[in-house]
Amino acid sequence: MEKRVYALLGVFGPLLVYFSIAVSLVLSPWFSWENSALSDLGHAVKSDVAPIFNVGLLLAGFLLMIYAATVFKKHAKYSSVCLLTSTFLIQLLAVFNEVYGSLHYAIAVPHFVMLSVTSIVYTIEKRSAVALIIFLIVLGSWILYGLNIFNIGIAVPETISKIVISWIMISAIKIYTSEST
DSSP states (O other): OOHHHHHHHHHHHHHHHHHHHHHHHHTOTTOOTTTOOGGGGGOTTTOTTHHHHHHHHHHHHHHHHHHHHTHHHHHOHHHHHHHHHHHHHHHHHHHSOGGGTHHHHHHHHHHHHHHHHHHHHHHHHHTOHHHHHHHHHHHHHHHHHHHTOSSOOTHHHHHHHTTHHHHHHHHHHHHHHHHTO
């Protein structure tokens, strides 16, 4: 496959994450930002939107794995290993949804940690101010959640954590445009 096609996977994967979450939220009037987790949308027994949410995460993780293992690996060697790990974990979250209880939680925590680790590694490896700023925003959201300063549910820092994939999209666009010249 052409390198530019692989680069596009780094754009479409994140867009698929955003799309599946957005559609799931629109179709779930029961969802509460004060009391729910994003994973509640993927609960295979209690959520009518579980197929949309889980298949979206599964496919997005797959697209991002291909991106991480191909052109992103050449762009940012160490960051690609972190991204591969994180995308594998997102696929596991889709498969082992909330129905699996503590197994789901045991996958979710490392996934969110790996998203941050990926940002830190990319910040260092590519001297990316964008990745650093996004990491600090994500870290701040988890700190505010942990300190219980606002009346928010865990879905808020989880959603904010998903902005990490915006710098991944930026990297994919850079790779795509550099391949066209």
